[in-house]
Amino acid sequence: MANKVSVIGSGNWGTTIARMVGTNCAEKSSLFEKKVNMWVFEEKIQVDGKEYKLTEYINQHHENVKYLPGTKLPDNVVAVPDVKDAIAGSNILIFVLPHQFVKGTCESIKDLVRKDAFAISLCKGFEVTENDLIMISDVVKNTLNISCGALMGANLANEIAMEQFAEATIATKDESQGRIFQQVFNRPFFRCAWVDDVTAVECCGALKNIIALGAGFVDALGMGNNTKCAIIRLGLMEMMAFAEEFYGCKNRSVFFESCGIADLVTTSYGGRHTKLGKLFVTTGKSFEELEKEHLNGQKLQGHQTAEKVYKMLEAKGPADVEKYPLFAAIHRVSQRQMKADQIFECLQNHPEHM
Template identity: 30%
Template sequence: MNDRRQPVVTVLGGGSWGTTVASIAARNTPTLQWLRDDEVATAINETHMNPRYLPDLALTPTLRATSDLEYAVSTADVLVVGVPSQHYRSVLEAAAPFVRPWVPVISLVKGLEQSTRKRMTEVVAEILPGHPAGVLAGPNIAREIVQGYAAAATIALPDHGTAVMLQSLFNHQRFRVYTSEDVVGVEAAGALKNIYAIAVGFGDGLGAGDNTRAMVITRSLREMSRIGVAMGGRDETFSGLAGMGDLIATATSPHSRNRHVGVELGKGATLEEITTSMNQVAEGIKTAGSVVAIADEFSVDATIASEVDAVINHGQPVTATFRGLLRRTPGHEVHGTDW
């Protein structure tokens, strides 16, 4: 990046989280957001709001938006990608011809590519080889951050110096950004926690109570740590912001899409009814089957994830899921392999 001017950040994606990160970055450096919808891009430029995903919330006035992908990408010194996992590869392939050499690529996506079970930085490595690839993740409810509530996240890249350099683009008094070199762990935690938030939502939808919620969150953290370490992440990452922090936020917030899916399923709604009523993607729906396959590949017990997958993909009733979990004999809390 050129030291004689401020780096330009381009954020690909017009959802609530992509818009929030673009608004954060715009406080620190020139930032451009790319959206497919020209009307929403115009609204951001003229009213400083995203009327579709963050209505009535003011964004940073200096944030600019465009629906011209070539223009957005060709001007970027840092490329941030916040489109849903199922569109990630196609958007990145469309953007690739316009990405200048060595531009870092930061993923905001908390999911896996369904067809390959790859993490998003692995997709970046395929499409843009040689570009530094990292992830920004944590307990980040978009609406609260835009409203000015304090929050924190982790930016992870293989090279710590690059992480520190990019940290300053997103760090703010009320949005604290920490650094990590554990890209695998931070990405895995972000994808895994969505499934466990659905599981917690099951209990809330059934009216299971606070003790049950605490039990499911705690055992979910243990399970996702085992899977994440098997994938190559560091155990300590799962007790940090991207792991425990994001799991707590996603499993308890009324703004959480994945928790909402679990709650509504617990109340008896069908998955089709739930997804039709939502205007954004709940990544846990897409990820559940992939995570179970990964756990099988590494011979890791994934009882809770398997039960969520059974409900999401195989028609198992939520009530049967909870009865099945509670029938299991508990083992050692730390060293046991059961849920």
């Protein structure tokens, strides 16, 4: 029996993914059912003076005019406004929505998911609880009682929508599922490598958002590439050390896959965290204000992740905070507890070996 795929989410990255997945499902009829449902949070939009439901417009014009304008979707990608209908009958679930909505979405569909289903998360963030940062794949796995992997990488959605070559990292515990996901996602312009360390891959996707804020602070100060690259290098060191200390990720080679250093560099030069990190310093506005002005409904994760990371370090004692001076400094700048140019004072005696 062919696999049936559903995409849960329809922002610019979700729509880009649905475009690639839909094309692959149409081309690989022996592996996948052709129709791909894409769950779309229903909203009203105005196009040329006429009001549409977003799902109605997508299905009529094969374009997500709000989140990925100018890019055509294949005819077999169908926008569905009810997530329960969107996942009906599917055994492959692709989660690509803001991380803060994953838990509630999973709760709403947990009684309808096929017992043989498996999932993958493309959500770059953690589920933040009072005491911990939980992997989104674990949220999906524990709520739906199915296995869940992760896909992360240097993936700016608009560039991939234009079919500019990019890489990503797929992580699954089960290699056979990983190979199926490669068939789901791989395109001539999109290459996915497979690894088995889901936790390390997700740590990369979430922690790099903290460092990208720091890169934005550097831009706001008018610093050049030397300074930004120092932030990236030291940030990568702290990411690896934190993932090992708190999550047992000892295989540091994962951090040199696309999900690690490549995603960190890309985000630090072209991502929304860097853009808004710069504006946070130059305008004095809050992240919430900047989100409303610049992100078209999307959210940042970096400052919230930085706050939780700081609290986790603080709970272990002052010595642990001192081991991660860049994480600590970015958190303090994000909370207006210190000025952006004071970051460099914190880095003068950065630990050389973490």
